[in-house]
Amino acid sequence: MFLIDMFNRKTTMPSAAEILPGRPEEIATAREHALSGHPLKGPFDGGLEIACLAMGQFWGAEKLFWSIDGVEVTAVGYAGGKTSNPTYQEVLTGLTGHAQTVMVVFDPARLDYRDLLAVFFENHDPTQGMRQGSDIGTFFRSAIFASDDGQLSQAKSAVDDYREALSAAGLDARITTEITLSGAFYYAEAHHQQYLFRNPGARSGLKPSGVLFPRTPKA
Template identity: 45%
Template sequence: MSWLDQLLSARSHKRELISPEQALPGRDTAMPVADEHLLLRHPLRGAPAPESHGIGDFGADLSAVILAGGCYWGVEEIFWQVPGVYTTAVGYAGGHTPNPTYNEVCTARTGHTEAVLVVFDPAVVGLEELLKIFWESHDPTQEMRQGNDVGTQYRSAIYTLSEADADLARASAEKFGKVLADAGLGPIATEIAPLSQAGNGQFYYAEDHHQQYLAKNPHGYRCHAATGLHYPAG
């Protein structure tokens, strides 16, 4: 087998979602991260709370959503700049391996996608406005990839903390899907579900050096394969 055939074979394998029984075992210990967001100076984790899906409790005045649109470095950079966003953190969601490492996720044997936790003040910015940015900043029609990044860890996803928010996300996908269809693109491949129904129902924080990576490394890698289309107004 030539090196090109090997590369294509490896990439094909990484586009296949695994079952829970095939997943790496992981570990019980959560990934240590900094106490505060490097730029926003708010906590990365919420207060310990039962049934918080690994995120913690940020208080009744704040809401949260988990967005996956390719390499999480670039996605996080987009959202920490949005007025009304309280904090952001990169991590892994939609998979089965508990507390995976980045290297494990890269094997496609954890089931996770690279994801960004976005905690926001709904009095300042609404979920649909955040989803508008999400749809416009990547290509949701690319299944199991984003640009040159190929594999299940780069799949597009929206994981919400309530069924009502999941319904809103599905409605937003339908709106943007019509825009895509009119442009001859689609369909949308984005997973949309409450976090509790995605993989093992947990968000796992990535290693600390990945948090706010592009603030620490401003010339670092960004991968955005946006369609150039705009989410409909109104």
Template identity: 50%
Template sequence: MSFMTMLTKKFKLPSEDEALPGRDAAITPTEPHFVNGRSLTGPYPANTKSVLFGMGCFWGAERLFWQLPGVHVTAVGYAGGHTPNPTYHETCTGRTGHTEAVLVVYDPDQIAFADLLKVFWESHDPTQGMRQGNDTGTQYRSAIYVSSAEDLEVAERSRDAYQHALKQAGKTASITTEIRQLDTFYFAEDYHQQYLAKNPAGYCGIGGTGVACPTGLGQSA
């Protein structure tokens, strides 16, 4: 395969036929959350809800959310693609279709979905397509994957509000964030989980646009 062909594949999502075959066995974290000691895989408390966020390298993104009051647990992994039970190496080839994602399990009585969305929009640049800063490839694309039609509506409304805020700030680029209803999440390998708590000096590529996300975007129960 030529260098140019490899580069093209890095920025183009594969079709289901083009994706790597993956495997039957899932990666299952063997350790609890490094920061709060809770189970990454559940079962989660009955009153909690979940959302998946893709916003570039998942190391820094996960740290943003585990610090928020009302978040029960976080984990990193892969979502939005075709390959079943992918590995990190496979995802980085661009041939699984997945993006690096953070699973956020939260108590909606303590923190609203709209508050999580505010952190999401303000903490990365959602206009960059298949990249985030110097991190390039389909696995770094911006994404919100929700588990209900109600949350989908809230997420889309927040996107429109943030697009307006960007325009008001003089930024002309369009938001490229993929927003859809999806609950398939594949856990990443143990060493990726809560990486920046285990390695405080580790790489963090998180950086926003400098534009605040409007409040009052609506809440999901």
């Protein structure tokens, strides 16, 4: 029964009564991006936009975005939960409600949001529910936390387009990606930021389906 309870806790979102309280103080993180040297926290230039994407283990996910032309800053952290300023270990209990998330700060004049969604869908399996491969837990769920209604609309359309692509490939097209407007994004601890840059041999944890995302939206 203990093992069953632990598995259910990891794959079921916590109730309001189970949520850990967190803390008012921010968790310490890195000051600068390890590759670019840009400040990790805002305020960012007014012309930049923010995308928050959860696709499993955030170490490997962040690496996908930091070298894309038009991306100014990437950071890993926690989004979609209720606990204020959670720690990594608290998130892994499944009692904060957060997903491991990559924040991507980008210039929309140089990079379209849909291109970021293409990287998102092509590099993990959005049909996995509360897991990515052997990485099991609500904190590994697939999610798009939109910054505004425009991103929200594009994300919903992108899900429909990728569902068709999966179906055409003969794969499970029951996409479980959570799509919602973004709430608070909490930066992860300093040693998690750009982790695969400093530890290039570490496991990425990403499990893509192998199906390409249609770069041009349907008319």
